[in-house]
Amino acid sequence: xxxxxxxxxxxxxxxxxxxxxxxxxxxxxxxxxxxxxxxxxxxxxxxxxxxxxxxxxxxxxxxxxxxxxxxxxxxxxxxx
Numbered sequence: 001x002x003x004x005x006x007x008x009x010x011x012x013x014x015x016x017x018x019x020x021x022x023x024x025x026x027x028x029x030x031x032x033x034x035x036x037x038x039x040x041x042x043x044x045x046x047x048x049x050x051x052x053x054x055x056x057x058x059x060x061x062x063x064x065x066x067x068x069x070x071x072x073x074x075x076x077x078x079x080x
Contacts, residue, residue, distance in 0.1 A: 002057035004064065005048040006078060009040045014078070018061040022048060046078050 003022045008017040010017060014038055019025040026045060051057035063069040070072045 002051040002054050003048050004051065004057050004061045006064070006073065007037070007043040008046040008078070009043050011040070013040050014046070015040075015043065016061060016064045016073075016074070018057055047058045 002018065002020055004016070005022055005025070007017070007026070009015075015029070017025065017066075022045075026043065027035050029037045029043045030041050032041065033036050037043060049060065051060070064073050
């Protein structure tokens, strides 16, 4: 299973990522093992989407990080 996940911190900062083990990845983010998210912890899962196909998951993650993907994210997937 391939997972695209969206995290949010207490200041409503958003992080989008991809993993095959969501529990382990969240643990990494909240324990300072991810360089980018370390200074913004703690993180909580806002939403996640499971994929059976790795390429689709990676493409969706890339889309969510694009300009139109960010607009879609804010309008349809999360509440900021």
